[in-house]
Amino acid sequence: MADVPDVFDPRAYAAGPPYAAYRELRDRRPVAWQAEPEVLGWPAGPGFWAVTRHADVVRVLKDAGTFSSTLGATQIRDPDPADLPFIRRMMLNQDPPEHRTLRRLVSRAFTPGRIERFEALARERARALLTGARDGAEDGVVDLVADVTDDYALLNLTDLLGVPPGDRGLLLEWTERVIAYQDPDEPPVRGPDGRPVNPRSPAMLAEMFGYAQELAAHKREHPADDIMTSLAHSRLADAELEMFFFLLTVAGNDTVRSAAPGGFLELARHPRERGMLMDRQVPVDTAVEELLRRHPPVLSFRRTAAHDTVLAGQAVARGDKVVVFHASANHDERVFGDPHRLDLARSPNPHVSFGDGPHVCLGAHFARLQLRVLHEEALRVLPRTELAAPPRRLVSNFINGIKSLPLKVT
Numbered sequence: 001m002a003d004v005p006d007v008f009d010p011r012a013y014a015a016g017p018p019y020a021a022y023r024e025l026r027d028r029r030p031v032a033w034q035a036e037p038e039v040l041g042w043p044a045g046p047g048f049w050a051v052t053r054h055a056d057v058v059r060v061l062k063d064a065g066t067f068s069s070t071l072g073a074t075q076i077r078d079p080d081p082a083d084l085p086f087i088r089r090m091m092l093n094q095d096p097p098e099h100r101t102l103r104r105l106v107s108r109a110f111t112p113g114r115i116e117r118f119e120a121l122a123r124e125r126a127r128a129l130l131t132g133a134r135d136g137a138e139d140g141v142v143d144l145v146a147d148v149t150d151d152y153a154l155l156n157l158t159d160l161l162g163v164p165p166g167d168r169g170l171l172l173e174w175t176e177r178v179i180a181y182q183d184p185d186e187p188p189v190r191g192p193d194g195r196p197v198n199p200r201s202p203a204m205l206a207e208m209f210g211y212a213q214e215l216a217a218h219k220r221e222h223p224a225d226d227i228m229t230s231l232a233h234s235r236l237a238d239a240e241l242e243m244f245f246f247l248l249t250v251a252g253n254d255t256v257r258s259a260a261p262g263g264f265l266e267l268a269r270h271p272r273e274r275g276m277l278m279d280r281q282v283p284v285d286t287a288v289e290e291l292l293r294r295h296p297p298v299l300s301f302r303r304t305a306a307h308d309t310v311l312a313g314q315a316v317a318r319g320d321k322v323v324v325f326h327a328s329a330n331h332d333e334r335v336f337g338d339p340h341r342l343d344l345a346r347s348p349n350p351h352v353s354f355g356d357g358p359h360v361c362l363g364a365h366f367a368r369l370q371l372r373v374l375h376e377e378a379l380r381v382l383p384r385t386e387l388a389a390p391p392r393r394l395v396s397n398f399i400n401g402i403k404s405l406p407l408k409v410t
């Protein structure tokens with residue numbers, strides 16, 4: 001449909017989420033058909049419905065009976081049908097009741113006590129990284145991504161999982177392959193036909209799965225207070241454990257790697273609001289919610305219609321792809337007053353950055369803790385910061401990634 005703005009092309013996201021296009025869709029065509037042409041060597045797809053209003057996004061996410069995570073999995077691009085049975089072993093790509101059973105089992109590893117015990121370690125790490133960056137700044141400029149937030153997210157996750165220090169680099173390499181596949185800085189691995197190989201296919205993941213089994217065996221011998229120890233001692237089958245390890249390394253790393261610099265970027269652009277945070281006029285945890293609303297790390301998730309239905313007046317046929325856009329829902333004027341204003345004290349703040357419904361983020365508590373602690377320490381270590389140059393963004397319609405954030409620290 002020529003008169004409907006495009007919100008699919010990942011290249012457009014290099015300049016930030018397309019807010020003007022989202023707004024036009026919300027106002028004129030809240031459930032809008034999007035073409036899916038070949039982009040960056042990835043084959044064309046059949047197209048999908050883009051859902052941009054908050055109420056409709058929440059409805060899609062809550063109604064798993066109509067909008068399935070299993071039928072075509074959860075990425076915009078269709079998986080190779082041969083890979084589908086494999087991809088469906090991941091909890092993210094399951095529907096109730098299977099999903100419920102698996103989620104209940106793995107949730108036990110995420111005890112609030114375990115997450116809270118983590119706070120002191122995260123704080124020490126935040127302080128060390130921020131101080132190191134400040135003291136090593138060349139001409140007073142730090143790249144917050146390279147110097148602080150990439151390591152912070154990865155090291156926190158590997159500690160929680162129980163990955164030994166020597167193996168952390170491996171994890172980073174694996175998650176980058178999966179997430180950055182649309183980005184020209186990350187050349188895809190190509191198959192014999194010259195086409196990029198799907199980074200979520202069994203072939204690409206074999207190495208990571210072997211590692212997950214080795215680590216679980218190690219944890220059975222040497223139990224510790226970490227997630228892999230809990231999983232290794234649970235009723236999870238081997239294949240479920242491998243898949244959950246994969247899900248955690250991707251879901252728990254790139255999201256925080258996006259949220260942390262995204263929040264600092266917002267604060268650097270809003271010195272007055274940052275001043276309010278410095279003066280403790282706003283609690284840091286309230287501010288973190290607003291930073292997550294303004295910079296949602298996840299840009300889209302896909303469902304597939306399980307039967308014919310109607311969404312916001314639009315007929316959707318069984319088998320159609322339905323994609324929700326979190327950054328659009330978070331800026332819906334129907335829910336948020338003055339949505340493009342950074343209001344650190346905003347309350348209530350029903351953003352959907354962690355999703356909603358049965359798949360709502362399992363790591364939200366852990367993510368919030370990491371972000372709160374990082375901002376608290378940054379207010380102490382880097383009291384004055386300003387943007388030294390524009391940030392560089394990831395080319396992706398899935399993760400709202402920031403690849404570099406040069407800040408002047410004075």
Ligand code: HEM
Pocket residue numbers: 061069074091092093103157247248251252253255256259296297298301352353354355356358359360361362363364366367
């Ligand atoms: C700011 C950081 C984070 C954001 C914005 C975020 C966002 C999300 C979203 C939107 C979903 C829903 C997916 C869907 O609708 O299909 C989700 C699911 C999930 N997240 Fe997060 N996430 C974050 C951090 C984390 C962390 C740190 C972990 C783990 C250590 C984690 C683990 C998971 C898991 C396991 C799921 C799947 C839940 C299920 O399928 O039932 N996330 N996350």
